[in-house]
Amino acid sequence: MRSLKNLDIEKSIESKKLVYEESWSDKFDAVGRYFIFSILIFYSFLVFKEIKPSPNNSLDYFVLSSLLTFCLYSSYCKFTEKNLKEIKFYIHKEEAKRRILEYGKKYKYRISKISSNLIFFNEPINGFSGWGEEKTTVIFFQDQSIFYTVIQNGRKTNAPVLISQHFIRKDFKKILNQKKFDLNPKKSYFDRFFNDPIN
Template identity: 55%
Template sequence: MRSIKNLRITESIQTEKLVFEESSYDKFDTISIYFGFSALAGASLLLLKEVDFSFNNSFECAILISLFICSVYVLYCKYTEKHLKEIKFEIPKEEAKSRIIEYGKKHHHRISKISGNLIFLNEPTDLYSLGKDYEQTTIVFFKNNAILYTLIKEGSRSNFPVLISQHLTKKDFKKILHPDYIEPIKRTTYFNSFFHGL
């Protein structure tokens, strides 16, 4: 898990933003990502100005536009990485907490920091890292009838922002925190599945 030193739980909930002491590596990593992808976005815009928009150059234009959009999206994800997203629920807080813990177990997350207002769901990332386990962490705070959450990632070379799984996680959380949600029946064998289908 990425080092989150002296996480201030109450302040994070009040400001709806992760408040903790960042290491010098994390600060350097953030500056590097901002610099690298700002340069890539700027370069793709400059090159777009030089290209004539015609059918012959459509492939070049598509690549440059894609590079620009991807760079801006990475910058946006890095900028909002510590901002907590809110999902409201109508079920009791303890029920919401147990549903999120069950969700973590179901998806084979390593669950840690379980307290009154905080849960960490850690999942492996960087499959090709040599012997070192890196993780993507979903940090979930509880605030009255809502959760505040964000996803942060650690990596072998860079703590690259989470790009896609944040949207999938939001969809999953909304689903499991809905009052009408029912945990699916586990079907372990073909026969079990067949008889449940009747």
Template identity: 60%
Template sequence: MRTLRNLDINKSIESRKLIFEENWSDKFDNFTNYLIFIALINSSVLCLKEINPLSSNDRIGYYLFPLVIVFCLYGFYCKFSEKHLKEIKFYIHKEEAKQKILEYGKKYNYRISKISDNLVFLNESINNFSSRNHEKTILVFFKSDSILYTIIKEGYRLNAPVLFSQHFTRRDLKKMLQKK
């Protein structure tokens, strides 16, 4: 799990953003991710300018480079919004919601940690073909009538953003918290 030193639970809930002490490697990681996305976008735009859309040899690039640009913009947005907490409202008691979140974690074999009154960590091991054990963590903050959550990922060199699993997780949590 990524280190979240001095995570301030109450301020995070109030501001709807993770409030913690970032070390230099976290800042360098963010900078590196942004730099990679910007470099890919710029190179794709430059390549797209050189393509003749009427040439049969350039048609693949004509469709491929815009997809690369959209993917990089999406990745840039995901990394930028990684610390922002998303909200899911529910109409059940807070303790019942917490119990459902813990059941969800057990059902999908998450390693559950940091269980407190207002926070639960659900950690999932990521198999990225390395000898180190890396994790994707769902941080769930509890309010009286909603949860605030975000998903962060730990990697060996880059903590790349969580691109698609965040949508599946949101759907699962929403469905689970709406059920009677």
């Protein structure tokens, strides 16, 4: 789990952004990622200019467009990873906390930092959990809403979370707004992309 030294719960909720003492390695990691993405975006635009429009170049356009989209989206995710997303609910705060905790236990998250207003859900990024690579969902509780974000901690770099933040939002919204609390089996990413009904 990434170190969130001196995390200020009240200021984080008030500003809707994680407020903590960021280490120099975290700052260096973020600057390094922005630098790499900037170079890739810059050279993608340069190559776009050199490609002459023709049916034979459609694959080149597709590859460059995909690379450019990935770099822009990854930069956005990295830039906003400390921003807290809000989900409102109309049940009692303790009931909301109970539901969130049951969700975490059922799906085998390593739950830590349990307090009246804060919970961490941790899960390994890959099967080699001994490497210390984890994805952490930070959840703050208020009377009628939760604030959360998802961050990653890796051995070498703290990559932005690209997809799972959207799935966790959908799960939280569902369980916090159910009249009758019921946990369904957790689906794989493939199932969520192709078999989930659109709400």
